[in-house]
Amino acid sequence: QVQLVESGGGLVQDGGFLRLSCAASGLTFGDYAMGWFRQDPGKDREFVASISRSGGIVDYEESVKGRFVISRDNDKNTVYLQMNSLKPDDAAVYYCAASTSIIVQARRYGHNYLYWGQGTQVTVSS
Numbered sequence: 001q002v003q004l005v006e007s008g009g010g011l012v013q014d015g016g017f018l019r020l021s022c023a024a025s026g027l028t029f030g031d032y033a034m035g036w037f038r039q040d041p042g043k044d045r046e047f048v049a050s051i052s053r054s055g056g057i058v059d060y061e062e063s064v065k066g067r068f069v070i071s072r073d074n075d076k077n078t079v080y081l082q083m084n085s086l087k088p089d090d091a092a093v094y095y096c097a098a099s100t101s102i103i104v105q106a107r108r109y110g111h112n113y114l115y116w117g118q119g120t121q122v123t124v125s126s
Helices: none
Strands: 003-007 010-013 018-025 033-039 046-051 058-060 068-073 078-083 092-099 120-125
Touching: 003 092, 018 033, 018 092, 018 120, 033 068, 033 078, 046 068, 046 078, 046 092, 058 068, 078 092
Parallel strands: 010 120
Antiparallel strands: 003 018, 018 078, 033 046, 033 092, 046 058, 068 078, 092 120
């Protein structure tokens, strides 16, 4: 049984930082590219970042470039999202997901992901 478990969310002030983690089990982690998405109530799910199987290729949604960093540790079966200079617009539930797609652009779309975590809430106070 595949499980993706996010952690690290919470309440932070405008300009603050958080580091999200997503621990994977039940799959061969190195066989999957990983992505982070977020969703605010009443809004569509939004791509945030993705990382290739080896970690060598990363991709970011425009609004988070230069502020967020995605990384992975294949020995620990974990993907991370370091979020700096957080803004109120970043507040959402953040989800990690696993994909077999090797196409960077395709990993911007949720339907190309096979497995999803339950999400972790990020709240940014202004």
